[in-house]
Amino acid sequence: MVDSFVVRIPESLYKEMLAHIEAGYPDEACGVIGSVDGQVVKNYPTANAAEHPDDFSIISDADLIRIYNDVDEYDGDMIYYHSHPRSEAYPSARDIEWAKRGGYLYLIFSLQYRPEPPYARVFQIDQNGGVTEGKVEVI
């Protein structure tokens, strides 16, 4: 079992993330945020390397390694984020399969209520595919 957790995102970074996922619409958009003690300190928007970016999102290994090395400089944690253009902000079966390997937190934006603003939820996905929801706080 994982205790409930909170991811705090400064409003300026949150707006950057929103701009990135809006720019990717109607495809899924993705990226990584680096956090220290649950507080997001840096945004790394990336390209979506999936074969069908309207349906899934994948960050290339080259991008992941580059980001990993940068986050390592400040001993941060990586949180993977992506958007669901048409569906709810909840991990899909395929998201869960991928997340099981990586062990990252997953922050998902949904644009399903467009033109209403996207909303975000964050999840921890364990190796058995168990999903625990945390709390997103924009500060």
Ligand SMILES: [Zn+2]
């Ligand atoms: Zn997804």
